[in-house]
Amino acid sequence: MTTAPPPPAPAPTVGLIGLGRIGTVLLTALRRFAPEARVVVAGRDPARTAAAAASWPGVATLEAARLAAEADMVVPCVPPEAYRAEVAALAPHMRADALLVVVTNAIPLRDLGPLCDRPIVRVIPSPAQAVGRGVALVTPGPGAGPGEVERVVALLRRFCRPVVVDPADGRVAANLAGSAPAILAAFCAAFLDANAARATVSGPAELRAMMVESVAALAALLAEGARFEDVVARTATPGGTTEAAITALDARALGERLVAATVRREAQLLGLAPPPPLARGGSAPSPSLSGEFPCR
Known part of the structure; x- marks a missing residue:
């Protein structure tokens, strides 16, 4: 039954x-x-x-x-x-x-x-x-x-x-779930503007459509199981222009600077002492360990 x-x-x-x-x-x-x-x-x-x-x-x-x-x-x-x-x-x-x-x-x-x-x-x-x-x-x-x-x-x-989320990882979660879309959008807008400044024939609407489709394509690749690293490896030909751009981006250092900025600002908003610098390969204590959710 x-x-x-x-x-x-x-x-x-x-x-x-x-x-x-x-x-x-x-x-x-x-x-x-x-x-x-x-x-x-x-x-x-x-x-x-x-x-x-x-x-x-x-x-x-x-x-x-x-x-x-x-x-x-x-x-x-x-x-x-x-x-x-x-x-x-x-x-x-x-x-x-x-x-x-x-x-x-x-x-x-x-x-x-x-x-x-x-x-x-x-x-x-x-x-x-x-x-x-x-x-x-x-x-x-x-x-x-x-x-x-x-x-x-x-x-x-x-x-x-x-x-x-556990409050101990609150800052990390807020960065990836809350701040990341805005950070990615800001980068896309800046990259689009830098290219538009050099365009001679293509108009703003056409260039924006290209950028939007590239973002959608990345989302589709990730949805099918590709890792971020896979997309880079498949696109950046050794010695090519994409590889040159990625080298100039210095993404790892940029990512560390962005996260450090959010951690410092969170400490200010919560009235906590500034966190110590993150040791390479280590983890700094999160200001959210008090049990409060972080500020986005």
Whole structure:
């Protein structure tokens, strides 16, 4: 006798407070890839909030306190300087089984615990979630156990790859999941501009299309199992122009400088002592060892 599979968990009600960059990305991802979820929104700019809600069928606008009372997951998407006050205002209205989903890494989770007695889970999203891609970093906060984390992860899986990270590797995860797309985009833009400055016939649109297709081709090769090193080896003919460019790039040294810059800045934002230089082949202590998620 076969046992019937358990019924699927009911679709959650997600309440977004604030529709700036992060709130808009999450709204777009939820409506495009998790249509079964109910989404309610609130904002300090009623006209902007109503316009955003109107662009997605089924999205309701509510006053913040009522949103907090109805949502399974309450997600403040407000600036860091307003976060503590917003959480304190929402907490008394939240249901006993609701989760507070924090989307800023500029506020220590330990500061929010005394303000809200509901389980807290931090999610650091990426703009890529609006197109159903990218990594969302997840870390449990006060009161959140495996069950609460899985509730959040199950929703995120609809439109991205959620990764639960250990705070000890928080800086590394934030660099690769959060900063890397922007760093790669900045390099592509600079490389495109440098070539465009030398072009005599090809126009900007044509050159950009070439660059975009090259990025897409790299993604396709990686998706089929190629390593980054494989792509380099297959393309850079010994003694050729691509090899000359890669030598000029000095990618390893550049990568180390970029990571060192993020580690130094994170220490400044968290009020920690500057980390010691990374010994070749070694690892420097992460400023995230305090248990707090790093600043992206």
